[in-house]
Amino acid sequence: DAGVTQSPTHLIKTRGQQVTLRCSPISGHKSVSWYQQVLGQGPQFIFQYYEKEERGRGNFPDRFSARQFPNYSSELNVNALLLGDSALYLCASSLSPTGSNYGYTFGSGTRLTVV
Amino acid sequence: GDSVTQMEGPVTLSEEAFLTINCTYTATGYPSLFWYVQYPGEGLQLLLKATKADDKGSNKGFEATYRKETTSFHLEKGSVQVSDSAVYFCALTFFGNEKLTFGTGTRLTIIP
Numbered sequence: 001d002a003g004v005t006q007s008p009t010h011l012i013k014t015r016g017q018q019v020t021l022r023c024s025p026i027s028g029h030k031s032v033s034w035y036q037q038v039l040g041q042g043p044q045f046i047f048q049y050y051e052k053e054e055r056g057r058g059n060f061p062d063r064f065s066a067r068q069f070p071n072y073s074s075e076l077n078v079n080a081l082l083l084g085d086s087a088l089y090l091c092a093s094s095l096s097p098t099g100s101n102y103g104y105t106f107g108s109g110t111r112l113t114v115v
Numbered sequence: 116g117d118s119v120t121q122m123e124g125p126v127t128l129s130e131e132a133f134l135t136i137n138c139t140y141t142a143t144g145y146p147s148l149f150w151y152v153q154y155p156g157e158g159l160q161l162l163l164k165a166t167k168a169d170d171k172g173s174n175k176g177f178e179a180t181y182r183k184e185t186t187s188f189h190l191e192k193g194s195v196q197v198s199d200s201a202v203y204f205c206a207l208t209f210f211g212n213e214k215l216t217f218g219t220g221t222r223l224t225i226i227p
Contacts, residue, residue, distance in 0.1 A: 042217030056213030106159040
């Protein structure tokens with residue numbers, strides 16, 4: 001079975017540009033979450049979607065937005081990129097809305113570099 | 116707010132040594148606890164979990180016991196291998212909550 005797949009794997013953008021990152025969850029998983037991992041730190045929660053509805057939002061500015069499609073795949077959009085947005089962006093999927101029982105399965109991430 | 120504190124790294128051990136990576140948490144209530152591992156250039160892999168007090172999670176020779184009285188979830192392995200070299204993250208979440216809260220990670224290097 002395919003795991004959580006993310007695209008692209010690497011991306012270089014210029015300050016002020018916009019970026020879209022994509023995620024396909026494990027088949028049967030209806031919950032998708034996004035995390036930002038800055039170098040040397042633990043991942044920070046950005047969003048969670050379940051059944052196409054936003055279930056949670058972390059402490060990130062409105063430049064960050066996301067959505068989930070009918071096939072449960074998801075996109076993360078970041079507008080007006082800043083140098084500080086450079087990070088590994090991780091997508092995670094889960095069977096349940098919260099992941100407290102089953103845990104989350106993470107993708108390999110998209111490495112975003114803003115120059 | 117909820118938080119996870121991990122042992123400062125990096126940690127360097129010789130092959131076959133005993134490993135302990137400390138993790139303590141601060142939270143209101145009783146969270147589910149996880150250890151994730153991140154190998155170089157990869158995403159996070161779930162290593163083990165425990166959902167209630169006194170539960171022991173185990174996988175690939177690693178173990179961790181949920182200690183409510185000390186709010187801890189220390190990771191242990193009796194004999195480490197070079198292939199265990201990675202960054203280890205302790206994390207928590209609550210039923211009804213949507214997010215994982217991670218520690219800062221502990222980099223482990225095993226030398227032959």
